[in-house]
Amino acid sequence: MSTLFGEGQRIVNVGLQSFAESIVAGGGKAVQVDWTPPAGGDRVAGWSLAQLLDHPEVERANEKAYAAYLAAQPVLVGIGVAGKQLPGMEARMILHAGPPIDWADMCGPMQGAVIGAIVYEGWASDVDSARRLAEGGTIVFEPAHHHAAVGPMAGVISPSMPVWVIENAGGSNRAYSNLNEGLGKVLRFGANSGEVIKRLRWMADVLAPALSAALAKLGPLELKPLIAQALQMGDEVHNRNAAASSLFLKRIIPAALHSGFDAAAIADAVTFIAGNDHFFLNLSMAACKAMLDAAHGVKGSSFVTAMSRNGVRFGVRLSGYRFAVV
C-alpha cells in the first residue's frame, strides 16, 4: 500500500489530537499520548509543585516518616469484630477498597460484594432487596483506609465480619483486615451467592473463634520475621503467599491444637487454611497498613502512605496530606 509515510514509520503525538488523526488519515501510524501539563496547566501551581523537589523541609519530613515506617513492628495480637474494633465504624456502614465512591459509581464487582455483605449482615433477605437497599441511600459507604483497615480486591468489610488485629509493637497504632476466603466464588471478587454467604458465616462462627483461641494460646506473633522468611522463599506476599501461609499455619497449629478449643472446629479451620495458599494475604496487607500508618501525618512529608483503587478511581495518600484521588 502506498502511503505518505515510509514503511515502518510510527509517530508518537503529544498535544493536539488532530495531528495524530491527520497522520492516520494519510495512511500512517500514530499513537496519541494522553498527557496534560502538570497542575492542569496552571503555571504558578506547577512551579510551586516543582519547588518541592529536594526541598529541605520536605526532605527532613520524609526522613522522619521513613524512619517511623522502618521502626514499625507489626504484631498480630488477635481477632476481633469489625463493628467493635474499627475506629469510626458505624452500625449501617460498609467499607470498601480505594478512595471514596458513591454506590452509583461503583464497578460491578464492588456492587456485588456490597450486596453480598448486606445479605450476610441480614439487612436484606436476598440480593434483589439488598441492591434496592444499597441504592436507597441509608447505607454509609466509606473507604476501609479511613477506618485503619484494608481488604483485598473489593475490600468490603461490614460490621459483623471478623477482622485481624495488627498492632505495632509499643501499641502506637493498629491496623485491621478481613479474613481471606480463598479463591473462586468469593465476596472480594463480587460473588454473593449462597455458598459465598455461607462461607462468610462459617468464617465468623467457626474459623475466627478457632483462630482467636489459637492466638490467645500462642501470644503476639511478629509478622516481619515471618514475611522476611516468606520473601526469601519466593513469595511477594501479595499474589504469591504459599510460603507465608505455610509458615503461618506452622506457627499457629501447635497453639490451636493445645488451645482446648473444640477439636472439630480446629480441624475444619486448619483444613480451610491448609487449602488456601492466599490465606496470609490479608495479614501481609494489614501489616503493611500498620507500618505505613506509623509513617502517616508527618507535616510536609510527601512519603506515600497509601495507594488504593476502587475499580474506578485510584487514590494516593501522602504522609503530610489527607489524600489525593486521581
Add this chain to the structure above:
Amino acid sequence: MSTLFGEGQRIVNVGLQSFAESIVAGGGKAVQVDWTPPAGGDRVAGWSLAQLLDHPEVERANEKAYAAYLAAQPVLVGIGVAGKQLPGMEARMILHAGPPIDWADMCGPMQGAVIGAIVYEGWASDVDSARRLAEGGTIVFEPAHHHAAVGPMAGVISPSMPVWVIENAGGSNRAYSNLNEGLGKVLRFGANSGEVIKRLRWMADVLAPALSAALAKLGPLELKPLIAQALQMGDEVHNRNAAASSLFLKRIIPAALHSGFDAAAIADAVTFIAGNDHFFLNLSMAACKAMLDAAHGVKGSSFVTAMSRNGVRFGVRLSGYRFAVV
C-alpha cells in the same frame, strides 16, 4: 625474609614428595598433591578403564539407567517398622550409613549412635553394657543401602524403629528411611543419653502411629511435586528443608485432624513436626533412594546410584556393579 624463591611464588608438586619438601626447606612454599595414577599404576587396567569412556555399550546402558531414574515416581505410602519392612533385616542387626565397616573401625559418632540403638532396643540396659555388646560380635552391622534404606548422618536404623515407606508408582521398588529427630542431642549425631532414647521411644509410640493414621486418611502422597515446589522456595531438601517440611505439614495436617486418631497424640506429633525444619530430610533421602534404586542393576552402566560415607570411608555404587569403596 630472603629465600631461594621469589616473593609470592607458590609451587604445586605432583609425584615424589621430596621435591616439595626441598622447596619448603629452602624457604619456599609448596603444596604436595596427593595423587596416584589411575588403576593404581597398572597400565593394562588403566587402559581398560580409559576405554570405557564414551564406550557405546556403556552409553546405551547409562541411557537406560537414566531413563529409569527419570521415570521413577516416589510416593509416600505409609509408615512401617524396620524389622518387619526392610528386606533382609534381622533381629539383631543394626544398619548404618556408608559402606560396610566393623565396629572397631567406626568413628565415635557412629559408635555412639549404635550404642544408643542397642539401649533403645533394650538389648542392654545402659550405655556401658551396650558398648560391650557391640564389641562382642553378636550384633550384625550392615549398610542401610544393602537393605533399601537410608538415614542421615550416622544413619543408624535398628529393628524396632519406625520407617517411612516410599514406593515408586507402579510398585516396582521401595525405599525406607528412619524418622527425623530434629537437631541438638539426637542419635544420628551420636548422642545416646536418656532424652535421646526417650524421644526415639516417643517417636515409635506416638509420632509414627499418628502419622500412620494421617497417611491412611490422606492416601499415597507423591513426593516429586512437593520436592519441586520446595526447591522453588529455596530448599535444597538436604540441609535446608524449611519449605518442604512446611508443605508436608500442610498436606498431612487436615488428614491427621480428620483421621479419628487420639487428639492429644496428633497435637503432640504436629507440634513436634512444626518445630523441626529438618523433618522432611528423611523423606527426601528415601525419595532419592527410591529413584536411584530404580536405575540400579543395568548391566554395563556406570550411572552412580549411591554415594555414601560412614565417617571413615566413602562408598560409590554404580548401576552395573555391586559397589566400590574408596
